[in-house]
Amino acid sequence: QVQLVQSGAEVKKPGASVKVSCKTSGYTFSNYDINWVRQATGQGLEWMGWMNPNSGNAGYAQKFQGRVSMTRNTSTGTAYMELSSLRSEDTAVYYCARLPLWGLPFWGQGTLVTVSS
Amino acid sequence: QSVLTQPPSASGTPGQRVTISCSGAGSNIDSTTVNWYQQFPGAAPKVIIYSTNQRPSGVPDRFSGSKSGTSASLAIGGLQSEDEANYYCAAWLDTLNGWVFGGGTKLTVL
Numbered sequence: 504q505v506q507l508v509q510s511g512a513e514v515k516k517p518g519a520s521v522k523v524s525c526k527t528s529g530y531t532f533s534n535y536d537i538n539w540v541r542q543a544t545g546q547g548l549e550w551m552g553w554m555n556p557n558s559g560n561a562g563y564a565q566k567f568q569g570r571v572s573m574t575r576n577t578s579t580g581t582a583y584m585e586l587s588s589l590r591s592e593d594t595a596v597y598y599c600a601r602l603p604l605w606g607l608p609f610w611g612q613g614t615l616v617t618v619s620s
Numbered sequence: 621q622s623v624l625t626q627p628p629s630a631s632g633t634p635g636q637r638v639t640i641s642c643s644g645a646g647s648n649i650d651s652t653t654v655n656w657y658q659q660f661p662g663a664a665p666k667v668i669i670y671s672t673n674q675r676p677s678g679v680p681d682r683f684s685g686s687k688s689g690t691s692a693s694l695a696i697g698g699l700q701s702e703d704e705a706n707y708y709c710a711a712w713l714d715t716l717n718g719w720v721f722g723g724g725t726k727l728t729v730l
Binding site for chain 1: 708
């Protein structure tokens with residue numbers, strides 16, 4: 504079965520970077536883009552960007568451009584999202600998700616990133 | 621402010637039918653896919669409708685999705701207390717080359 508399993512919770516200081524991983528299984532990694540979505544406590548869902556595992560190409564929401572990088576390791580079927588210059592407003596649960604335009608979505612379990620001095 | 625507009629809250633009594641709207645006025649969602657997610661506090665979103673009107677295995681047929689023009693809708697028939705949750709719509713927009721989410725609707729079963 505399709506699974507996306509994310510790395511554990513992180514605590515970072517303002518100005519630092521965080522890198523969250525998303526290990527996939529149960530399907531051919533290169534066939535589906537991986538998206539990243541975040542959710543601050545008590546807030547809605549916010550799409551951050553997508554990454555094509557086949558080409559490595561990525562597209563980011565304007566809000567995060569220059570501060571986010573989405574990469575992958577095709578040999579392990581793992582996607583990564585790195586967010587830099589962290590500030591308190593970046594405290595949120597970060598989700599990876601397989602979101603085909605026409606097809607069943609699958610989500611990871613989420614990774615809590617806390618930014619605090 | 622979300623590109624997709626949902627009512628912040630909705631409510632109904634057990635057994636009732638409730639509809640949650642997702643308006644994409646100006647966003648041309650009539651030609652794109654719409655997904656609906658159910659989310660309980662502290663849990664990851666769960667897809668209940670994908671590709672506008674498809675139900676994943678295991679989701680009761682009380683849940684249905686539709687789209688007309690620039691709006692999409694989620695209907696929940698035979699409302700149950702376990703349906704009390706937050707619901708989000710999501711659509712892919714070519715103009716943004718990305719997904720957009722509605723602001724979410726908190727459904728209360730009275």
